[in-house]
Amino acid sequence: MTPAPTPTPAELDPKAAGTGTGADSAAVESLPAPCPADAASASFVVNVPGLADTDLEPEPLDPEQIVSGDPVVTGKVLWESPDGRQIRGIWQITPGVVTDTEANELFVVVSGRATIEVEGGQVLEVGPGDACVLREGDRTRWTVHETLRKAYHISL
Numbered sequence: 001m002t003p004a005p006t007p008t009p010a011e012l013d014p015k016a017a018g019t020g021t022g023a024d025s026a027a028v029e030s031l032p033a034p035c036p037a038d039a040a041s042a043s044f045v046v047n048v049p050g051l052a053d054t055d056l057e058p059e060p061l062d063p064e065q066i067v068s069g070d071p072v073v074t075g076k077v078l079w080e081s082p083d084g085r086q087i088r089g090i091w092q093i094t095p096g097v098v099t100d101t102e103a104n105e106l107f108v109v110v111s112g113r114a115t116i117e118v119e120g121g122q123v124l125e126v127g128p129g130d131a132c133v134l135r136e137g138d139r140t141r142w143t144v145h146e147t148l149r150k151a152y153h154i155s156l
Contacts, residue, residue: 044078044079046078046090046151048090048110048149048151049110049111049149051076051090053074053092055076056074056075056076056090056092057074057075057076058072058073058074059073059074059075059091060073061073061098065098065099065100066096066097066098067096067097067098067099067141068096068097069095069096069097069144070094070096071093071094071095071096071097071098071144072093072094073091073092073093073094074091074092075089075090075091075092076089076090077089078090084156085155085156086153086154086155086156087152087153087154087156088151088152088153088154089151089152090149090150090151090152091107091149091150091152092112092147092148092149092150093114093142093144093147093148094144094147095144095145095146095147096144097141097142097143097144098141098142098144099139099140099141099142100139100140100142101137101138101139101140102134102135102136102137102138102139102140103134103136103154103155103156104134104135104136104154104155104156105132105133105134105152105153105154105155106131106132106133106152106153107131107132107134107150107151107152107153108129108130108131108132108150108151108152109126109127109128109129109130109132109148109149109150110128110149110150110151111128111146111147111148111149112127112128112144112145112146112147112148112149113125113126113127113144113145113146113148114126114127114142114143114144114145114146114148115142115143115145116132116134116140116141116142116143117140117141117143118134118138118139118140119138119139119140119141121138126148
């Protein structure tokens with residue numbers, strides 16, 4: 001089977017073609033164009049480490065989730081199923097300690113390090129290249145040692 005040709009930057013986002021330089025250009029050029037619901041199965045590629053922080057959108061934490069530090073969360077949804085029950089994206093958090101209640105999630109850490117304590121369960125040490133599965137309803141405490149960036153797939 002012949003692999004599909006890689007789309008050009010203009011095919012991904014005509015406004016992005018030729019607008020950047022160096023590493024920023026590669027990140028912009030690899031962002032998928034927004035897809036209509038009927039094109040939800042479209043293939044795309046994103047260079048996760050090369051995605052500029054400025055391409056991520058703020059995702060404010062509930063102040064009650066913050067245990068210590070001043071962590072900042074940003075992210076970008078890259079794909080969402082038409083029914084909103086499947087989400088794929090990039091997520092980043094700066095150092096600090098936060099709590100969360102998880103969805104069904106598979107993620108791969110691209111950069112950074114964290115310790116994830118699952119209430120009544122395991123303590124997970126995650127870093128670059130680690131794949132992690134969290135179960136819906138898991139109550140967690142994230143101690144982020146170095147700004148952590150992950151690519152994720154969530155099933156709601």
